[in-house]
Structure formats: structure tokens, C-alpha cells
Amino acid sequence: MSTNAAELSTLSYAKYGKTNVRVFRIVRGDDGLHTVVEYSVETLLEGDIETSYTEADNSVVVATDSILAKTSPYILSPEKFALHIGTFFSSKYAHIHKVHVTVTQLRWSRITVDGKEHKHSFYRDGDDRRVVKAIVDATAGKHALTATLTSGLTDLLVLKSTGSAFENFYRDEYTTLVPVDDRIFSTSVDLSYTFSDIKLVAPQDEAKTEFQVPLKEGDEGYAGSVWDDGVAERARKATLEVFAVDESASVQATLYKMGQRIIAENAGIKNVSYSLPNKHYIPVDMKYLGIDNLTPTAAQTPARTFSSALGTYVS
Numbered sequence: 618m619s620t621n622a623a624e625l626s627t628l629s630y631a632k633y634g635k636t637n638v639r640v641f642r643i644v645r646g647d648d649g650l651h652t653v654v655e656y657s658v659e660t661l662l663e664g665d666i667e668t669s670y671t672e673a674d675n676s677v678v679v680a681t682d683s684i685l686a687k688t689s690p691y692i693l694s695p696e697k698f699a700l701h702i703g704t705f706f707s708s709k710y711a712h713i714h715k716v717h718v719t720v721t722q723l724r725w726s727r728i729t730v731d732g733k734e735h736k737h738s739f740y741r742d743g744d745d746r747r748v749v750k751a752i753v754d755a756t757a758g759k760h761a762l763t764a765t766l767t768s769g770l771t772d773l774l775v776l777k778s779t780g781s782a783f784e785n786f787y788r789d790e791y792t793t794l795v796p797v798d799d800r801i802f803s804t805s806v807d808l809s810y811t812f813s814d815i816k817l818v819a820p821q822d823e824a825k826t827e828f829q830v831p832l833k834e835g836d837e838g839y840a841g842s843v844w845d846d847g848v849a850e851r852a853r854k855a856t857l858e859v860f861a862v863d864e865s866a867s868v869q870a871t872l873y874k875m876g877q878r879i880i881a882e883n884a885g886i887k888n889v890s891y892s893l894p895n896k897h898y899i900p901v902d903m904k905y906l907g908i909d910n911l912t913p914t915a916a917q918t919p920a921r922t923f924s925s926a927l928g929t930y931v932s
């Protein structure tokens with residue numbers, strides 16, 4: 618029996634686009650004050666694009682490379698920029714119905730010189746990156762755009778040297794873990810929080826810059842909090858502060874407190890998700906050397922004195 622590949626196969630789902638598109642933009646203020654942003658952007662399009670797969674028909678394929686990086690008035694906010702990209706593609710092209718945008722932002726903070734923030738010099742003050750994911754949906758029509766928006770951060774490495782325990786966990790014949798009332802707690806924080814679903818007001822202009830989100834609390838699809846640039850900074854601060862001050866009974870319990878604080882501080886965020894993989898620092902048992910390395914005591918901290926008069930350092 619001969620088989621016909623074309624008859625046996627169907628295309629069940631498709632989206633295409635570009636990832637790792639690097640964007641660096643300088644916004645120059647009147648008084649020489651520069652603001653810089655560096656993003657890595659992914660844009661994936663869904664719509665009536667099947668023929669590009671099934672019939673090699675490239676006429677339905679629109680470019681997704683670096684469009685809007687230079688012209689978008691929303692470039693300084695990764696949330697607004699992601700929504701703008703999504704709104705642009707889903708409203709401009711009749712055959713594009715859904716757009717998935719991920720904007721990952723690298724940190725550039727101002728260098729302080731003599732107590733003053735420098736106007737055009739920056740440093741990387743952390744390896745964590747802000748991550749924004751927008752999905753703009755025009756399947757119900759070009760004038761009924763909706764969006765889901767998730768923001769957060771990734772790879773925020775933290776450690777505390779006490780104030781963390783893990784005890785009273787389930788024990789059975791498979792358990793090897795020893796309970797501890799004082800341990801090092803380190804993790805690489807991944808955080809994401811989702812805003813309430815957004816109803817976008819469809820733009821009429823060619824550049825699709827005039828899209829709006831409902832700004833009044835109580836309006837259908839209210840998204841005022843998306844326009845509040847403080848959310849990301851507050852969420853990062855809440856994560857760090859709760860991590861620092863919580864007398865942690867477990868990663869789970871500390872994580873929950875972080876999430877509670879983000880919800881309490883930011884109207885318009887409907888859920889929070891953390892991934893906090895435990896990065897273990899296990900003390901080495903030095904009993905065989907006659908050294909107790911497992912009981913933390915002040916006496917184990919070497920006495921350190923610095924005498925500037927003699928220029929000697931004793932430890």
C-alpha cells in the first residue's frame with residue numbers, strides 16, 4: 618500500500634517569530650540626562666500562517682526583528698513596550714490574531730559620583746533580570762483586543778547565614794535528611810506575578826502607539842497598575858526584605874510570606890508565583906580533626922582587629 622505524506626499529516630498548531638533580539642536604547646533628556654535600557658526580546662506570532670508551513674507561502678510571514686525598538690514611546694517600561702509590540706502586530710496585520718512577547722531586561726543603574734547620580738554612566742548592579750510576558754489576543758476582532766501580562770524577575774541570587782531552620786518534616790524509612798535549627802539558606806529567586814486581565818482600547822493610528830488600557834479602578838479590564846512603574850521595584854524589595862528578616866521555618870513558608878506582601882502592596886496583581894530552589898551549603902564535619910564545625914558559636918569567628926597606627930592586620 619502506498620502512503621501519501623500530504624494526506625496523512627495536518628498542521629495542528631503554529632507560531633513563529635524571533636527570539637534573543639537585543640535592543641539597547643538611549644533616551645536623551647534636555648539637560649544631558651541619559652536613560653538607557655537593554656532588553657532581549659522574543660516576539661512570536663499566531664494567525665492565518667499555516668500556508669507558510671504547508672505550501673511554502675512566505676507572503677503571510679511578516680518581519681518580527683527589531684520593529685518598534687527605535688520608535689516606541691513606551692520603550693522605558695518593559696510592560697508597556699511588550700503590550701505595544703503585541704498591540705502593533707495584532708491590530709496592524711489582518712491575518713495575525715495572537716502575539717506572544719517576552720521582554721527580558723538587564724540591569725543598568727546610575728554610577729554615583731560625589732553623592733550625585735551621574736547623567737550618562739551606569740553599572741551592572743546585579744545579574745538578575747526583569748522578565749515581562751505579554752500575550753495580546755485579537756481573536757475576537759481588532760477592536761476587542763485583550764491581553765494577559767505577567768512580570769517578574771529571574772536569577773536573583775540571595776543567601777542568609779542564619780535565621781533559617783528546617784525541622785519536623787515527615788520522616789520514614791526513606792528519610793536521610795537531618796533536621797537543623799540553624800542553617801545557611803541560599804536560593805536563586807525566580808518570581809512572576811500576573812496582572813488582572815487587560816482589555817485594550819484598540820489604536821486607530823498607523824504606528825499603533827495610541828493604544829490604551831483602562832486606567833480607572835472598577836472599569837472593565839482595569840489595568841492601571843500596569844502603568845505603575847513602582848510595581849517591579851516594590852516586588853524586588855519585598856522579596857529581598859522578607860528573605861532577610863523572616864525567621865524561616867522552610868523555603869515554602871518564607872516564599873508564601875513574600876507572595877502575601879506583593880499582593881498586599883500592589884492592587885491589580887492577581888497571583889504571584891515563586892521558584893526558590895535550595896542551594897545547599899552543607900557544613901563539613903571536622904570531628905576527626907578535633908574541631909566542632911557543626912555548632913555555630915561566636916568563638917569560632919576569628920577575632921579581627923585593625924590597627925591603623927601600626928598598620929597591622931590581625932586575624
Ligand SMILES: O=c1[nH]c(=O)c2[nH]c(=O)[nH]c2[nH]1
Nearest residue numbers: 782783794866867868869895
Ligand atoms: O525549606 C526546605 N523545604 C523543603 O521542602 C526541603 N526539602 C529538603 O530536603 N530541604 C528542604 N528545605
